[in-house]
Amino acid sequence: xxxxxxxxxxxxxxxxxxxxxxxxxxxxxxxxxxxxxxxxxxxxxxxxxxxxxxxxxxxxxxxxxxxxxxxxxxxxxxxxxxxxxxxxxxxxxxxxxxxxxxxxxxxxxxxxx
Amino acid sequence: xxxxxxxxxxxxxxxxxxxxxxxxxxxxxxxxxxxxxxxxxxxxxxxxxxxxxxxxxxxxxxxxxxxxxxxxxxxxxxxxxxxxxxxxxxxxxxxxxxxxxxxxxxxxxxx
Numbered sequence: 480x481x482x483x484x485x486x487x488x489x490x491x492x493x494x495x496x497x498x499x500x501x502x503x504x505x506x507x508x509x510x511x512x513x514x515x516x517x518x519x520x521x522x523x524x525x526x527x528x529x530x531x532x533x534x535x536x537x538x539x540x541x542x543x544x545x546x547x548x549x550x551x552x553x554x555x556x557x558x559x560x561x562x563x564x565x566x567x568x569x570x571x572x573x574x575x576x577x578x579x580x581x582x583x584x585x586x587x588x589x590x591x592x
Numbered sequence: 593x594x595x596x597x598x599x600x601x602x603x604x605x606x607x608x609x610x611x612x613x614x615x616x617x618x619x620x621x622x623x624x625x626x627x628x629x630x631x632x633x634x635x636x637x638x639x640x641x642x643x644x645x646x647x648x649x650x651x652x653x654x655x656x657x658x659x660x661x662x663x664x665x666x667x668x669x670x671x672x673x674x675x676x677x678x679x680x681x682x683x684x685x686x687x688x689x690x691x692x693x694x695x696x697x698x699x700x701x702x703x
Binding site (some may be wrong): 488521522523525567569571576580581582583584585586588 | 628636694
């Protein structure tokens with residue numbers, strides 16, 4: 480069966496420090512991969528999506544970047560974190576178009592202090 | 593503009609009472625429709641989805657939702673709420689290779 484792993488679960492980082500969040504999917508090949516951010520009390524904002532290795536689309540300009548070095552690996556990064564980067568980050572995948580179904584990881588709570 | 597609206601930010605119901613969470617969308621065509629549930633500090637779990645056919649959709653955990661085209665709505669219902677249903681609920685719509693989420697409704701269950 481397909482599973483999605485996301486880590487770490489929680490992270491506290493100082494302003495200006497780098498960031499690397501990792502997401503991997505098991506049990507499927509060539510998934511579409513997504514990074515969402517959920518600010519406190521708000522809905523989900525799509526940050527990046529990828530339909531294949533090395534293919535990254537950015538939805539909003541920001542301090543973050545994403546990479547897909549392997550088929551089932553999706554990494555969210557930042558060179559220098561801002562206070563506004565705090566939030567709950569969710570990785571998700573779909574086997575087809577995202578409008579059909581998304582399956583989510585357990586999330587990473589990032590606090591930038 | 594395309595949008596997904598969940599009018600209720602927070603709802604409180606007593607355990608055993610019925611529940612209805614509202615969702616309205618604004619799209620040019622009928623999108624795919626979803627309800628997700630999120631427990632604190634967790635990812636989102638799919639409760640149910642509507643693609644076509646019968647407008648009353650059954651999901652997991654005793655939830656159901658009804659698609660009403662004339663009202664552009666996809667409200668989530670449960671006849672008898674359990675304390676474990678306390679969570680955040682998100683309506684989502686999928687159209688044209690895109691998935692958009694509502695802002696969520698937080699459900700509190702009173703004993």
